[in-house]
Amino acid sequence: MLPIGSTIGILGGGQLGRMLSVAAAQLGFKCHVYEPEKNPPAGETSAILTTALYTDYTALEKFAKSVDVVTFEFENIPSKTLDYIESIVEIFPDRKALKISQDRLFEKNFLTKLGLETAPYLKVDDVTEFKDAVKKIGTPAILKTRTMGYDGKGQVKITNEDQVKQISKTFKTSNHILEGLVDFTKEISVISVRNSKGEISCFDPGENLHENGVLKTTTIPAQIPRALITDAILLASKILTALDYIGVLGVELFISKGKLIVNEIAPRVHNSGHWTQNGCVIDQFEQHIRAISGWPLGDGVRYMNVTMENLLGNDILNTEIISQDARAAIHLYGKKETRPGRKMGHVNRLFPKN
Ligand SMILES: Nc1ncnc2c1ncn2[C@@H]1O[C@H](COP(=O)(O)OP(=O)(O)O)[C@@H](O)[C@H]1O
Numbered sequence: 001m002l003p004i005g006s007t008i009g010i011l012g013g014g015q016l017g018r019m020l021s022v023a024a025a026q027l028g029f030k031c032h033v034y035e036p037e038k039n040p041p042a043g044e045t046s047a048i049l050t051t052a053l054y055t056d057y058t059a060l061e062k063f064a065k066s067v068d069v070v071t072f073e074f075e076n077i078p079s080k081t082l083d084y085i086e087s088i089v090e091i092f093p094d095r096k097a098l099k100i101s102q103d104r105l106f107e108k109n110f111l112t113k114l115g116l117e118t119a120p121y122l123k124v125d126d127v128t129e130f131k132d133a134v135k136k137i138g139t140p141a142i143l144k145t146r147t148m149g150y151d152g153k154g155q156v157k158i159t160n161e162d163q164v165k166q167i168s169k170t171f172k173t174s175n176h177i178l179e180g181l182v183d184f185t186k187e188i189s190v191i192s193v194r195n196s197k198g199e200i201s202c203f204d205p206g207e208n209l210h211e212n213g214v215l216k217t218t219t220i221p222a223q224i225p226r227a228l229i230t231d232a233i234l235l236a237s238k239i240l241t242a243l244d245y246i247g248v249l250g251v252e253l254f255i256s257k258g259k260l261i262v263n264e265i266a267p268r269v270h271n272s273g274h275w276t277q278n279g280c281v282i283d284q285f286e287q288h289i290r291a292i293s294g295w296p297l298g299d300g301v302r303y304m305n306v307t308m309e310n311l312l313g314n315d316i317l318n319t320e321i322i323s324q325d326a327r328a329a330i331h332l333y334g335k336k337e338t339r340p341g342r343k344m345g346h347v348n349r350l351f352p353k354n
């Protein structure tokens with residue numbers, strides 16, 4: 001067990017880092033956040049903040065030497081940065097999970113090999129492969145960048161032949177995949193956690209609604225058959241074990257024709273797990289800190305029904321009205337600038353469990 005008073009390094013200073021640092025502080029740890037942007041949300045809640053680029057090796061060395069363990073709240077950290085940090089201090093979850101989740105092609109190959117179903121997919125590195133993939137997969141389909149995508153960014157939905165022609169003319173970028181559009185009835189996610197002893201705990205799956213590719217609400221419990229809930233939890237556990245994973249992992253799933261189809265995995269705390277802050281005794285942030293610190297895992301049991309709503313862009317202007325609801329737990333990220341669709345905070349609304 002990492003001794004109380006130890007320092008946890010967090011790569012990335014966004015809202016996930018902020019909430020991780022609060023959970024760490026509750027367990028008596030200090031956090032050192034490393035983030036290229038000035039005044040990040042996690043800076044306000046952490047003992048130490050380093051503002052430096054991921055390519056600043058002097059700053060990285062100082063950071064790595066000042067902490068007892070490193071984790072991250074953001075997946076797209078350059079691998080050279082991670083190599084360098086790893087030569088000084090351990091990173092959890094380890095590189096294997098990151099390597100897979102940073103690249104949509106590796107991710108889909110990994111899931112398929114595990115025997116899990118994904119959307120049909122093909123790699124697209126040039127126009128010929130693109131046309132060929134559209135022929136094989138058909139439309140509607142989604143063309144996605146293999147790396148660096150988040151919140152629906154780096155994706156184009158393809159619905160007709162004109163679009164295929166248009167993209168064929170302008171298409172320059174390699175490193176894409178084409179995915180068949182899954183005709184889903186619901187999107188759910190499982191927030192799961194595993195520690196170094198191989199203990200696993202999963203929170204109840206939540207039902208997710210997206211707006212323009214960005215999560216808008218998560219509702220717990222998901223209104224799906226009991227058997228699917230069990231299947232989703234077993235599926236997440238299979239992924240954790242296959243990766244010999246340490247920390248919290250988010251697994252995004254589609255339900256289509258009564259079956260589970262894996263969309264993607266996120267090797268970190270996840271937006272669709274924010275409801276656990278008020279629905280459970282131990283939330284996803286504390287579970288993550290416990291797992292990476294070698295603590296026993298907490299109990300993932302849920303005590304309330306919860307609806308989590310993201311406050312996107314100007315939604316934050318409604319905070320005063322929301323605050324009049326005595327069962328609405330408000331979580332704001334302290335971001336100075338509001339932009340359309342930007343995650344500014346979230347609100348967990350609690351209802352008795354029936
Ligand atoms: N193959 C697909 N079929 C149907 N919907 C999809 C597919 N891929 C993505 N989507 C929709 O777009 C959202 C964002 O895509 P996702 O692959 O999860 O990327 P991100 O990394 O941006 O979260 C998904 O939650 C889902 O609503």
Ligand SMILES: [Mg+2]
Nearest residue numbers: 151252263264
């Ligand atoms: Mg996603």
